[in-house]
Amino acid sequence: xxxxxxxxxxxxxxxxxxxxxxxxxxxxxxxxxxxxxxxxxxxxxxxxxxxxxxxxxxxxxxxxxxxxxxxxxxxxxxxxxxxxxxxxxxxxxxxxxxxxxxxxxxxxxxxxxxxxxxxxxxxxxxxxxxxxxxxxxxxxxxxxxxxxxxxxxxxxxxxxxxxxxxxxxxxxxxxxxxxxxxxxxxxxxxxxxxx
Numbered sequence: 076x077x078x079x080x081x082x083x084x085x086x087x088x089x090x091x092x093x094x095x096x097x098x099x100x101x102x103x104x105x106x107x108x109x110x111x112x113x114x115x116x117x118x119x120x121x122x123x124x125x126x127x128x129x130x131x132x133x134x135x136x137x138x139x140x141x142x143x144x145x146x147x148x149x150x151x152x153x154x155x156x157x158x159x160x161x162x163x164x165x166x167x168x169x170x171x172x173x174x175x176x177x178x179x180x181x182x183x184x185x186x187x188x189x190x191x192x193x194x195x196x197x198x199x200x201x202x203x204x205x206x207x208x209x210x211x212x213x214x215x216x217x218x219x220x221x222x223x224x225x226x227x228x229x230x231x232x233x234x235x236x237x238x239x240x241x242x243x244x245x246x247x248x249x250x251x252x253x254x255x256x257x258x259x260x261x262x263x264x265x266x267x268x269x270x
Contacts, residue, residue, distance in 0.1 A: 086247030
């Protein structure tokens with residue numbers, strides 16, 4: 076049986092990811108991703124990393140901006156307040172819709188739902204990256220850790236892209252894609268699984 080692979084064998088080097096400053100605007104992050112998307116589309120090749128790592132003034136990674144963060148960042152802030160969100164949905168199923176004065180405040184919070192997608196992007200593109208990113212959880216994986224330890228860390232911390240460090244410096248990322256690729260690579264007689 077082959078030697079067990081370690082995190083260093085499957086991780087994606089941190090240099091493979093693009094970075095954006097924490098004080099940049101959402102539109103700056105979108106410009107980086109759009110350029111990557113256009114290059115991949117023009118070349119007709121595989122994919123690209125849709126996560127950007129966020130850096131501070133010292134170029135230290137302090138957060139990440141995933142597809143989810145970007146899409147969630149398009150939701151106007153007043154609509155994210157849980158009480159408003161719950162009240163709006165309760166209102167939709169109640170007779171209060173008949174009383175325009177009482178519901179106008181809630182409707183104002185959700186008028187963005189009736190705009191075009193382009194109008195929404197234009198309205199929200201000014202947001203700062205630091206306001207919509209996920210802050211970095213201290214990297215818990217080291218290069219010498221096993222794939223099983225990587226899986227455990229990902230699900231224990233509910234992080235799909237677990238950072239890998241060497242001597243306190245972030246050197247790579249283990250994500251679901253690389254773990255799944257490793258699964259498919261070794262699946263078969265080596266794992267005593269009949270396919």
